[in-house]
Amino acid sequence: MQLTLYNFSSHYGTQYNLHFMNIPLITIPPPLMFLFFNRQIAAGIASGAIKGYLRQSASAASQRAATRETAAGSPPLAGR
Numbered sequence: 001m002q003l004t005l006y007n008f009s010s011h012y013g014t015q016y017n018l019h020f021m022n023i024p025l026i027t028i029p030p031p032l033m034f035l036f037f038n039r040q041i042a043a044g045i046a047s048g049a050i051k052g053y054l055r056q057s058a059s060a061a062s063q064r065a066a067t068r069e070t071a072a073g074s075p076p077l078a079g080r
Contacts, residue, residue: 002026 004026008018034041 004022005019008015008022
């Protein structure tokens with residue numbers, strides 16, 4: 001998007017009328033997209049954060065359980 005601003009500037013001069021007209025055209029769409037897709041954006045961020053946390057905590061819990069079983073002297077169960 002910023003490349004469009006660059007296109008209206010040259011080594012010899014700048015077309016300020018096109019520059020200032022282009023600024024709202026590249027500024028307005030992102031906030032509008034956020035307003036319309038706010039729920040989907042928030043849901044995607046939350047689901048990614050929770051899924052990664054659950055996967056990591058489950059594997060860490062199984063590793064801790066296996067460590068506790070071997071430290072207690074009993075052999076770990078074969079079916080795990």
